[in-house]
Amino acid sequence: MHGIGKRFRSGLTALEAIDLDIGKGEFLSLIGPSGCGKTTLLRIIAGLAEPSQGERRLLMAADTGGHISSGRVGFVFQDPTLMPWSTVIDNVLLPFRLAGRVGSAERERVRSEIRAVGLAGFERAYPRELSGGMRMRVSIARALVTDPDLLLLDEPFAALDEITRMALNDDLLRLWESRRTTVVFVTHSVFESVYLSTRIAIMATRPGRIAADLPIELPQPRERAQRTSPAYATICATVSEELARAMAERSN
């Protein structure tokens, strides 16, 4: 993505001159204060919003003339965004149903994805019968079921309690490690972003822009024990500092 800008009709400049190259297989976190345009940027990457200026180019989509074919991008919203009238299995099946492919192969794929997010046995449950964390797992399964090249997550764990959040962090890491899908993860939490990412882009506000871009060099695979390691603490401190600087710039 080069020189991405977004101006709302209200005249508010949400994003200005964003340059961001996302490498294949990267786990990139976008972190920044509220209102810095993280979500807008993510929606532009997904193709759900159009930039007012600049271009978005996905190399993986180059052969289809820049149009991202459906199923190449998975999106997880801040809310689980499930269809309350459908069972877990039908919710996860949705991308296939919309593509007009509902065969036994797809059904098997859906089942294995539900197992992969740890919800085996809940296939026939309705969303209201599940806890917040389980609903989010369904949402992740739905995003991953098409085996996307790019997985976008918009503060998916913000509404969850700490324990559920840690468990989902670990599960997301395992899923990423086994598939190496390119991930862009929007979050408010420094600790979460450092633990998960291979790279963190820190955003500043008014106008929204990328203030710092840090690679996270913690050993792979990440283990929960690392959350108490000195290296982890140092990186968290660095990210927090950069974040504080990005926020201070605004008031000048």
Next chain:
Amino acid sequence: MSAGRVSRWWHIFAPLAVGTAFLVLWEIVVRINGIPPYILPGPSAIAESLWTDGPSLFGSLLVTLRVTLAALAAAAILGGMIAVLFSLSRILELSLFPYAVILQVTPIVAIAPLIIIWVREPFLALLVCAWIVAFFPIVANTTVGLNSADRNLLALFRLYDASPVQVLRYLKLPTALPFFLTGLRISGGLALIGAVVAEFVAGTGGAETGLAFRILEAGYRLAIPRLFAALFLLSLTGIVIYLVLDGLSRVLLRPWHESALEEEEE
């Protein structure tokens, strides 16, 4: 929740106790004051009339019920279809919705005579009157429902290149179902009112006599116990229609909608 367990019993007992007390008091007041039955019959006189005139009143009830149910079915089908058209075309909604409102706010008593003049076939005339009253809640509710699809789900459908038909079928229609059913429950009662009003205006017109006309007739002849008996049947019909539609709504929404949650869930 303990309040829930108590309430299940009270749901039946409390209204039953109030009803019984009311009937007993009514009977006592009528007997003590010696009120003649052509002014206010006691519950026992009404029950007696219900017993003797029951079969003929029941035949009239079926006539009224046929109009009511046909109007309700027409309102559900046409109302639902109009709402879907509105959701597909904003321009259509903007241009036609005000007229649906006008049709709704114009008192049916005022237009019923016209409809009865214009539509020669009596059953059809009554049907049109009842339909006009019944269709608006369904159109209005379903339109709101079709427009309340979750924005993120809409975005998700867009991400997967869903066609407008897919959005309608897999997202908008299921979202609108509870709204449609709410409209249907309101319309059930209104269709009955519409049918009764139309019968009042139409009289017999040579057709089979509905329950509303029997009420008028009983009034003219000062057969007040029979009037009350017919009134009782009419109310009972309204209650049954409501309960049936409420049950339908529960069955359809049971697996997922908050309104159909069983009490033991909490």
